[in-house]
Amino acid sequence: MGLSTPQSAILSAIVFNALIIIALIPLALKGVTYRAVGAAALLRRNLLIYGLGGIALPFIGIKVIDLAVTALHLA
Amino acid sequence: MKVSKLRKRSASPTILDPAIIVPAIGQAFVKLDPRTLAKNPVMFVLEIVSALTTVLLIRDIFAGAHVLFQAQIVVWLWFTVLFANFAEAVAEGRGKAQADTLRATRASTVAKRLLIAGNHELYEGVAAEHLQVGDLVLCEAGDMIPGDGDIVEGIASVNEAAVTGESAPVIRESGGDRSAVTGGTTVISDRIVVRITAAVGSSFLDRMIKLVEGAERQKTPNEIALNILLVGLTIIFVFVVDSIPSFASYAGGSISVIVLVALFVTLIPTTIGALLSAIGIAGMDRLVRFNVLAMSGRAVEAAGDIDTLLLDKTGTITFGNRLAAEIIPVPGISDAEAAQAALLASEADETAEGRSIVALAKEKYAIAGETAPADARFIAFSATTRLSGIDFAGRKLRKGAVDSILKFVRDESGADIAEPAAFRAAVDRIARSGGTPLGLAEGGKLLGVIHLKDVVKPDVKERFAALRRMGIKTVMITGDNPVTAASIASEAGVDDFIAQATPEDKLRYIRGEQANGRLIAMCGDGTNDAPALAQADVGVAMQSGTQAAREAGNMVDLDSDPTKLIEIVEIGKQPLMTRGALPTFSIANDVASTSPSSRRCSWRSIRSSARSTSWACRRRRARSFRRSCSTR
Numbered sequence: 001m002g003l004s005t006p007q008s009a010i011l012s013a014i015v016f017n018a019l020i021i022i023a024l025i026p027l028a029l030k031g032v033t034y035r036a037v038g039a040a041a042l043l044r045r046n047l048l049i050y051g052l053g054g055i056a057l058p059f060i061g062i063k064v065i066d067l068a069v070t071a072l073h074l075a
Numbered sequence: 076m077k078v079s080k081l082r083k084r085s086a087s088p089t090i091l092d093p094a095i096i097v098p099a100i101g102q103a104f105v106k107l108d109p110r111t112l113a114k115n116p117v118m119f120v121l122e123i124v125s126a127l128t129t130v131l132l133i134r135d136i137f138a139g140a141h142v143l144f145q146a147q148i149v150v151w152l153w154f155t156v157l158f159a160n161f162a163e164a165v166a167e168g169r170g171k172a173q174a175d176t177l178r179a180t181r182a183s184t185v186a187k188r189l190l191i192a193g194n195h196e197l198y199e200g201v202a203a204e205h206l207q208v209g210d211l212v213l214c215e216a217g218d219m220i221p222g223d224g225d226i227v228e229g230i231a232s233v234n235e236a237a238v239t240g241e242s243a244p245v246i247r248e249s250g251g252d253r254s255a256v257t258g259g260t261t262v263i264s265d266r267i268v269v270r271i272t273a274a275v276g277s278s279f280l281d282r283m284i285k286l287v288e289g290a291e292r293q294k295t296p297n298e299i300a301l302n303i304l305l306v307g308l309t310i311i312f313v314f315v316v317d318s319i320p321s322f323a324s325y326a327g328g329s330i331s332v333i334v335l336v337a338l339f340v341t342l343i344p345t346t347i348g349a350l351l352s353a354i355g356i357a358g359m360d361r362l363v364r365f366n367v368l369a370m371s372g373r374a375v376e377a378a379g380d381i382d383t384l385l386l387d388k389t390g391t392i393t394f395g396n397r398l399a400a401e402i403i404p405v406p407g408i409s410d411a412e413a414a415q416a417a418l419l420a421s422e423a424d425e426t427a428e429g430r431s432i433v434a435l436a437k438e439k440y441a442i443a444g445e446t447a448p449a450d451a452r453f454i455a456f457s458a459t460t461r462l463s464g465i466d467f468a469g470r471k472l473r474k475g476a477v478d479s480i481l482k483f484v485r486d487e488s489g490a491d492i493a494e495p496a497a498f499r500a501a502v503d504r505i506a507r508s509g510g511t512p513l514g515l516a517e518g519g520k521l522l523g524v525i526h527l528k529d530v531v532k533p534d535v536k537e538r539f540a541a542l543r544r545m546g547i548k549t550v551m552i553t554g555d556n557p558v559t560a561a562s563i564a565s566e567a568g569v570d571d572f573i574a575q576a577t578p579e580d581k582l583r584y585i586r587g588e589q590a591n592g593r594l595i596a597m598c599g600d601g602t603n604d605a606p607a608l609a610q611a612d613v614g615v616a617m618q619s620g621t622q623a624a625r626e627a628g629n630m631v632d633l634d635s636d637p638t639k640l641i642e643i644v645e646i647g648k649q650p651l652m653t654r655g656a657l658p659t660f661s662i663a664n665d666v667a668s669t670s671p672s673s674r675r676c677s678w679r680s681i682r683s684s685a686r687s688t689s690w691a692c693r694r695r696r697a698r699s700f701r702r703s704c705s706t707r
Contacts, residue, residue, distance in 0.1 A: 007144050010334060010338075011148060011151070011337075013337065013341045013668050014155075014337050014340060014341065015151050016668055017151075017340060017341055017345055017668060018152075018155040018158055019158075020346055020664065021155065021162060021345070021346055021349045022161075022162075024346060024350055025162045025165060025350070025353065027653070028350040028653060029166055029353060029357040029360075030357075031354075031357065031358070031361065031649035031653045032649065032653045032655075039545075039546065042652070046652070046655060046656045046659060049656070050656045050659040051660070051663050052663075053660060054660035054661065054662070054663025054664040054667065055666065055667045056667070057664065057667075058664055058667040058668035059667060061668075062668060074143070
């Protein structure tokens, strides 16, 4: 992923882990949009959005935080 | 039954409302108390880890080590715990704001307790909190009703805005299905005598405050199951991370505690652990905002899992008011005679149908408003007899469901009178057109049929189709005969119907469905609905209903709108879906976010010892072996 140092990678992962909670509060409170479709279609859709999103987002998020951490010389 | 427009109690506050955010920040620190946090295992583990690393950090500071990196990790660990607490506090804060408004309406009042039952002049002033169950209280215009109770005497218009948010006054009277009053509401006109039925602290308003505050929130079965999964994952990762140092030392390297902690924290499902209770609270809150009070989180969750909806035809599937369209006499009876009888039989009937019969008789058949003598006895409609009418001067006038009227005629005349062909033809014609035939009789003599027109609401068919796609079966309940019921059922597109339903039929149907492992939701307002409401998995009682119904159900609809049952199911599904979507996200997230840190720490140990370790050598040897295999 081309993160600067091992230390900044670890720190970024921890920071991401904390910030994602704040980011997801609106979703938790608002709830997932309800659609009147069957359970199978719903599962497929949710797996696609939240599964793939859940895999992709940390890579982007951690990279961005790593850049910030490096720029601020925190690790 | 009051059918009001769907209305939200208040506009949904935005997430960034400072009135919620500021106290929530304070609450986030209060919730660090391990006794509170112990309810949330993942966060509790995280707090322990944070505390331990803090101790290590302090030790290292005194040892004079370079601790910038370590300190940052520790700070962010604490932030993670605080953010989780903050999420829960924000969810709770939305309910707390509502509880405060409710509490303001529960201002202590002085009740007028009657000293002698029946004597309205003799009463003593008693503080509302000292009232006891069974006390009789006089409430006059302008008085606040001091506690929950049943009206034993009188009729009054009551402003229930304190509870329902609806400022239009409602009529409450002794006897019947509208006798329940709620403490905290205000009498606007007339005077009533109320028998207190709820002790201080367990009144409807008290329960409502506790519910919206989340003080009585219990974990739902689903939440418990998810929690067990999260605890399981956490325990597994404790062992996984514990085993890493031995691998590392085998490889000749070493990994600092702080790196292991970081790895552990990214592995355990912190995101969902942090948001789980917020999702549950938000689900309850969403219902409250929709003016529905769920008595437990379990009820909200059951609403999301409902397989079968029992819907009352009237008011839910069709417009509440069936209106009389024509009066068809049997041969030998004149139009005027039949209309006259219909008018008299409906005189005391305050339902929309009854009034429409009176209006029809007066307008279309030009019957003068002959009123029944004062000694007339009114027979109120009951779900068992399915008849109503009037007795006076030896005359017995009845109107009601056709088969009940036939039974009445046979019982009165003592003979097994055959149904006239013209009567049956009229009944069938009305039924086929989707209308409701009402039989009309005087004593042992059949007079005719009243045609009540029933109009199916325009959008219900699409909604039932949507429910079917979700796998939810809709069942229409009606007192109509099977022919009428079938006609309306097919027009509305419901899956099944129960015609000529008595309260026992409903109960039997619910038990039958439950025996097949299905979850049932229904709504009702009368005392005779209470057993079925209690038996159903989700029983929505109408706020305008009787005390018995409100006690029996596990939800109360403050708008008294039976249509909302469908929305309640949709709202119930939301926390379930969110609880499904967020762990998917969280676990995918953990897999992905762990990879940078774990790769980094394994590289570190490997790199530091690559020259000497057998592990790395073996990997290299394996790779060269594979290469040699493939070239061969």
